Amino acid sequence: MKIPHSVKISFRSILKNKTQSLISILGLGIGLGCVFLLSLLYIHENSFDSFIPQKENLYRVLRGPVYLTSYPLGSTIKEEIPLVDNYFRYYQDSDVELKNSHHDLVRDKRFAYADTSLFTCLGIKILQGNSSRSEREICISASTANRYFNKENPINQILQVKINNRFLSLRVCGVYEDFPQNSRLYPNFICNLDLIRESLGRHQRYLGHFGKASEVFKDWDHFLFETYLLLNKNADPQNVLRHMQAYKNKTVDEKRRDQDYDLQIVTDIYLHSSALYEITESRTGNATQLKYLLVISLFILLIAVVNYVFLTKAKMENRLKDFGVQKAMGASTKSILKQVLLESNMLSFLSLFPASLVVLWGFPFINNTLERTLGIEVFMIWQSWVVLFLVVIVTGSISGIVIGLTITSRSSVDLIKGIKLKSLKGKGWTNSVLSIHFAIFIILVTGVLIIKKQLHYAQTSSKNIETENVIICEFNSLELSKQYQLITNEVEKIPGVICTAGSSLIPPVNLNMPVTLMYENHKVRFDGLFMGKGMLGLLGVQFLDGFDFGDFHPDQNDENEVIFNESAAKKYKLKVGELFNGFNVRGIVKDFSGHSFHSQIQPMVILQQDPQKMNLFAIKTSGLNNDEIRKKAGEFFSKLSPDVIVNIYTLKEQISEFYKKEQQQVKLLTAFSFFAIILSVMGLLGMVLNAIFLKRKEIGIRKVNGAKTIEILRMLNCDFAKWVIFSFVFACPIAWYAMHKWLENFAYKTELSWWIFVLSGLIAMGIALLTVSFQSWRAATRNPVESLRYE
Incomplete structure (x- = not known):
């Protein structure tokens, strides 16, 4: 097939100006790659639960700001409201322990309890067998079946699953297809909902001595389940809601009686649940964050296109005479514009190669950083291809039209004489774009440094708690809890162990455990902790008055002794030895961080926990051999209870989990800073090349008249340096x-140190000077005869 002449000319032009063409392709490719990546993420996030066949009729029940509901609600609605065709209730655990086919003890995630109607409502196919219809049956996903049974038929196989500290034999009754990557719910195991009784025993044990049993299947005040309603196609959701409000009176809690029911369509749950009080193991999105990312992607594209225009302009300056000759020989304005547009679009399509590398790198980065599920499945959505095609065509066309119209607006005489493209020559506009580039980089770098500084402060400066060298062990079985004293005696013999203590919660924690007490004939709520003897001392909490808990003697009603923090003592005028709501005030401690630095310290009450019902075991070490201590403690726990996986981690690691969102922000800002500086350098490089081209005669004359290389460098560098300084002045107040x-x-934060802003500015200045100096040095060391020859 014969290649068109215009295409050959475009390829020759690209190859003739290899350096500038390569810079153009890389710069535009990075910009396009970022736009593709964030656009695909936007499309993917908005596609969640769109696979559900009856998605327009499937709703989740809300109660005020909470998405959890009681067990009887779903069945009662189905029985009494004819507009509801079907329903299912859903509860998901974070992980479970089970024995695989080789009888090895493993831990697996995404273990759910649900009504069998889940499969019908969500349109998930059962590939083999059927859904679980009794407590001792379990349905598993196809990937789980392959992982545990390989090529064997999983139906009727037995899985030993540990629920509430004992292994239950569950028969595999069915295998269902894996939930799609854009599904908010994504369980590997689905048990019959009746088995929830066993699971709740574990949660009651979590509170140890203070855990209370509840009849969840009859209790309208036990809010544990997500309830989904499949409405009739012709049903009005508002009509259903009016019927549902009658169920508010079934709850005993007065506050809950004032909260109205609401319905949330299933396709809105993933992105639009941030206003709800939601602690879930299911996937959750962030609509606000997604909008910010989309704006950032468009801004990156704008910068990339502006850079491309300047780079193309610098390249076109060398071809003005060529276009002038074409115009003098009779070439029409349309043909020249077509040629420039073709070359621009060819560069745009060539930039798809570096763009694809950015996308390939970006998929795992986005998934790991934001905990998303972006994959090649997104290309199955037709909007993805429309976005990719339009971005490439629009980018190449806009860039080509801007340059083409500027060239064709000049006469052939002006072009042959090499008169510069004045419409693109505006120095103020060019330098202002440069300033914006580096201002963005300075703002991003400043953000990264300040967030890291705050994270370091939050993770190392817990208020009045010694978080260093504290190892936490989870007691995942009653056997371990009951042998608390034996464990204490043996672990304290390990070299490097200073002391040990037990607790149900070890602060700082991400979990709020409110305790309600009576004060002056009305209820007041405290931040609650359940601790054993010695835990406050292990954490270095200071007593302002009174003493720590002594040995636990349940027959002596030790649970009636409590310790308050300083804030509670001041607010309610508490003193050691007095009674408060029937509790003897044993001690007052200095305020300490019960939670993350996001929240202010609240009035707190600490109750004593039964040692044989501890959920957590803390080890205070000297810090010299923590790894060895963790290893020996784990080995000892395994001997005591072989069928238990004991989680062992440090208090520092626990605190680090509080700030996962901020850690994600640091990674994102770092990535954007990286791309921002690359695009800034690309733009600066194009401007430098253009400036050197315009001043080539001046440089030659200066060299002939004895100017030194350092003087040429100073002349070229100073002009750009002052604009970087301007960008620093512009960026600082915005960043601050x-x-x-x-x-x-x-609630507790670090200072906005001045040195962070200075350091960001110095980094920007250093990068700018290195970029400019390299090209300036090449121009300053060139033979002046070559520079003068162009004129």
Whole structure:
């Protein structure tokens, strides 16, 4: 097939200007790659639960700001409201322990309890067998079946699953297809909902001595399940809601009686649940964050296109005479514009190669950083291809039209004489774009440094708690809890162990455990902790008055002794030895961090826990051999209870989990900073090449008249350096304001140190000077005869 002449000319032009063409392709490719990546993420996030066949009729029940409901609600609605065709209730555990086919003890995630109608409502196919219809049956996903049974038929196989500290034999009754990557619910195991009784025993044990049993299947005040309703096709959701409000009176809790029921369509749950009080093991999105990312992607594209225009302009300056000759020989304005547009689009399509590398790198980065499920499945959505095609065509066309119209607006005489493209020559516009580039980079780098500084402060400066060298062990079985004293005696013999103590919660924790007491004939709520003897001392909490808990003697009603923090003592005028709501005030401790630095310290009450019902075991070490201590403690626990996986981690690691969102922000800002500086360098490089081209005669004359290389470098560098300084002055107040607002999310925060802003500016200046100096040195060391020859 014969290649068109215009295509050959475009390829020759690209190859003739290899350096500038390569810079153009890389710069535009990075910009396009970022746009593709974030656009695909936007499309993917908005596609969640769109696979459900009857998605327009499937709703989740809300109660006020909470998405959890009681067990009787779903069945009662189905029986009494004819507009509801079907329903299912859903509860998911974070992970479970089970024995695989080789009888090895393993831990697996995504273990759910649900009504069998889940499969019908969500349109999930059962590939083999049927759904679980009794407590001792379990349905598993196809990938789980392959993982545990390989090529064997999983139906009627037995899985030993540990629920509430004992292994239950569950028969595999069915295998269902894996939930799609854009499904909010994604269980590997689905048990019959009746088995929830066993699971709740584990949660009651979590509170140890203070855990209370509940009849969940009859209790309208036990809010544990997500309830989904499949409405009739012709049903009005508002009509269903009016019927549902009558069920508010079935709850004893007065506050809950004032909360109205609401319905949330299933396709809105993933992205639009941020206003709900939601602690879930299911996937959750963030609509606000997604909008910010989309704006950032468009901004990156704008920068990339502007850079491309400047780079193309610098390249076209060398071809003005060629276009002038074409125009003088009779070439029409349309043909020249077509040629420029073709070359621009060819460069745009060539930039797809570096763009694809950015996308390939970006998929795992986005998934690991934001905990998303972006994969090649997104290309199955037709909108993805429309976005990719339009971005490439629009980018190449806009860039080509801007340059083409500027060239064709000049006469052939002006072009032959090499008169510059004045419409693109505006120095102020060019330098202002440069300033914006580096201002963005400075803002991003400042953000990264301040967030890291705040994270370091939050993770190392817990208020009045010694978080260093504290190892936490989870007691995942009654056998371990009952042997608390034996474990204490043996672990304290390990070299490097200073002391040990037990607790149900070890602060700082991410979990709020409210305790309600009576004060002056009305209820007051405290932040609650359940601790054993010695835990406060292990954490270095200081007593302002009174003493720590002594040995636990349940027959002497030790549970009637409590310890309050300083805030509670001041607010309610408490003193050691007095009674408060029937509790003897044993001690007052200095305020300490019960939770993350996001929240203010609240009035707190600490109750004593039964040692044989501890959920957590803490080890205070000297810090010299922590790895060895963790290893020996784990081995000892395995001897005591072989069928238990004991989680062992440090208090520092626990605190680090509080700030996962901020850690994600640091990674994102770092990535954007990286791309911002690359695009800034690309733009600066194009401007430098253009400036050197315009000043080639001046440089030659200066060299002939004895100017030194250092003087040429100073002349070229100073002009760009002052604009980087301007960008620093412009960026600092914006960065200060943005980070000041961000720090308002913390009750306890670090300072906005001046050196962070200076360091960001110096980094930007260093990168700019290195970029400019390299090209300036090449121009300054060139033979002046070559420079003068062009004129």
